[in-house]
Amino acid sequence: MKEYQTITEISGPLVYAEVDEAIGYDEIVEIETAQGETLRGQVLESSEDVVAIQVFEGTSGIDRDASVRFLGETMKMPVTEDLLGRVLDGSGRPIDDGPEIVPEERQDIVGAAINPYSREYPEEFIETGVSAIDGMNTLVRGQKLPIFSSSGQPHSELAMQIARQASVPEEEEGDDEDGSEFAVIFGAMGITQEEANEFMQDFERTGALERSVVFMNLADDPAVERTVTPRMVLTTAEYLAFEKDYHVLVILTDMTNYCEALREIGAAREEVPGRRGYPGYMYTDLAQLYERAGRIKGRDGSVTQIPILTMPGDDDTHPIPDLTGYITEGQIYVDPDLNSQGLQPPINVLPSLSRLMDDGIGEGLTRADHADVKDQMFAAYAEGEDLRDLVNIVGREALSELDNQYLDFADAFESEFIDQGFETNRDIEETLEIGWDLLSMLPKDALNRIDEEFIEEHYREDDAEREVVEAAD
């Protein structure tokens, strides 16, 4: 291994060094500063006599005489089942004073693309215990379903609730009582120490840590490291899912910070920027992360992703949510208005969507009437929402009886169905029953999206059968 002291340029997170041998693209580099500190980086561009190196820890402290070593391999990380229960920093080094990690394998952190032919289509329900998700935007194993939020919203609480409550039906039935089949991998990118503490406390309080791996890149950690953290997270997830048969739930927060880091590197390299200064390859880059969710034929495990992103200015046409939405299989919107009304979780179901839902629900999976109930509730809530605007102008008296019923439905839907609290865990049965309670506020023939059979079976003819309506009024 050759050492060079040939740094010619240092700019932002990038270091340029002259070399006299062939250096591979993406290869890992170690830079030793005069103070004896070792920094790690990666080759971003390699030509015959000069290479561009992106330094993960930031370039502070590097001078022209710093020595540069090329390790001759691309970035790899140690993986082992023993990672469960551990807390690591953004580059995968333990920070929990635990024992050294003894790797079973070392894997490239840039995962190869899964052959679409080898994938298995996700269609198994994950119960999150959150009605707005289970009932209206069901999550399935192997899906990638981001949470679109904005600053100041309780997306972390929602993520923690999901991490705590998520279970797969198989797990409940199985004899394996401690639920070791299910693992949560948590990747924090640029979140504050305070947020990180909340997550950690919650993990410890609920005992979830032992089935979790936590990667922490905090707000004051180097931004460039953020580009590595999610790759480490997903490499660990793939290993546990496809080698060790775990059902892995990956929570990545906050993708916005990740994209900012991409932009920073792009700017430092003087690349031609795309929309709003983000690099033109951001779609491809994000896809290489999100597409690592899924299931593989012949393997028992699965990787399910819940990336969280804060939309700058609560604008979902911003490139980060926009590109994400085009790659992921739906999205869950956290709504500031609902939040200010005190709803927990403040999920706005109308723009939310789970693309894989239709195949993951129904008889044998959730319940036969699930799809119809969902469709009807969407339609009725949308109708009620529309009428709210009108009511502001003309008042309730000017509306027909049916319209008034829709308005009542929309109110009750929010207060009974959505607002369950961050600590309540509802199973799918309970969620759907609440749904029927609410739908029964509407006349039978307004339920045009539900099969007559189900109306017969579930419609509450009698006010007494409906438990929630009283509370709603």
Add this chain to the structure above:
Amino acid sequence: MSKADTTDAATDSGVIQSVSGPVVTARDLNARMNDVVYVGDEGLMGEVIEIEGDLTTVQVYEETSGVGPGEPVENTGEPLSVDLGPGMLDAIYDGVQRPLDVLEGKMGSPYLDRGVDAPGIDLEEEWEFEPAVEEGDVVEPGDIVGVVEETVTIDHKVMVPPDYEGGEVVAAEAGSFDVTETVVELDNGEAVSMHQEWPVREARPAEDKKTPRTPLVSGQRILDGLFPIAKGGTAAIPGPFGSGKTVTQHQLAKYADADIIVYVGCGERGNEMTEVIEDFPELEDPANGNPLMARTSLIANTSNMPVAARESCIYTGITIAEYYRDMGYDVALMADSTSRWAEAMREISSRLEEMPGEEGYPAYLAARLAQFYERAGYFENINGTEGSVSAIGAVSPPGGDFSEPVTQNTLRIVKTFWALDADLAERRHFPSINWNESYSLYKDQLDPWFEEEVADDWAERRQWAVDVLDEETELQEIVQLVGKDALPDDQQLTLEVARYLREAYLQQNAFHPVDTYCPPEKTYLMLTTIQTFNDEAFDALDAGVPVEEIIDIESAPRINRIGVQEDYEEYVEDLKAEISEELRSLY
């Protein structure tokens, strides 16, 4: 090999000078533009995209991690080509026509490894060849010389390659052959096998392009009924995420009455392609009950697969489509999504440090889009048969804003525009095609077909529906201000009629076993039912019946259930009678 064999290809090798993502620069490589090269020790496939001095720039179709300067670059001297022949149906390819099922076997892993190559069609599989010519017949380029049964649905026509000279047949025998063996020999020494190659960036020749006059019947009410596309036509489906582009494309792939479907998943989700791979073999072709895969060729270059292969997958798809067109088939090509394709161009272009055009897209974006859509059309082939390629491209505009370059440049070319609408999707109105914004320029040339095949007042009925929907849009603006009850009775009734049009006619449940496919006859009958309600209701209103009573009749809501009826003819007839009876009983 056909084209490249005949030229003196400058086969040569060079040395890598620099690597930056998918873009590799090589020194001392003697190559022509668009030649395919193998890069590095692992032999990664790439294509020459720029030549400057003694430097040649290559876009690589695979990951370049670990590739470094000094490694060799080998030129094949051939442009990027696809293998054409039996075996392309019921197959799934990546963007450079490597069969994904074969790759899985070769790599022994569910992940896509690098440097593994495989021919687009199985070179060893034997097919039962039935000649269509005899010794002594004179054949010209493009002529059909025989047939093999490729799948239960499709007979694959073996043709003289377009770049042959043609001549007298000296040998033609029936029997079992693999695709490389000669099946027909000509007197000038030319040997015809079942295998051809064709450079993807070049359109296959045709005699003449004609005006398309037959609709591509899709079984989707809003498409067939309001905004039809012709066989050989072009259409764009733009819409923000979550508005149902992919479901619409899938519905077309499943139910469009084309002979062959080429489905290009360009930079989209892996799970979506898996859905297609798992669903299509189980679904029945509505035309003949055979498995749907028997007429389908899939190209899957998902968003995380190499970006350069995403750039080429559209060309791979359309070249396969043209080949089946040459046999006289009607081919429909779905590209989901052309925006990802444009972004791949942008990404490569920015790595080349080209001067960007609008929003960072290369200046040649409009030209590339136009070239692609121009390869669609209704053609008279060089062998005298007629065939068509219909191209339907999904567009994913950032933020759902149709003023962005890809949507705008596409709209300048395509003649059918199906605008997807996030508002409709949000209220779960599917397919969420906005009837005010969408259009089809084929309507007039297709009406004669519908009038002949379905009903002679097809065009009039459609116009009635469009008028009602237009009126509704205007009335809705007033309703937003003053409420529905402030409207005069006749306008309230119009709103009710429009509601049935929206809920029963325009909405269609893709996940319902019956409603998912709606033949044009059913589309027509549904419209006539709503019009019956309209006419009878207005008669009742004229006779003095209050509008509330008309709206409240019991039979009318059954209009919403026509879609799910299998025996719709009887149902519609009964329903019409009931509606008339009930309304007439009111006065």
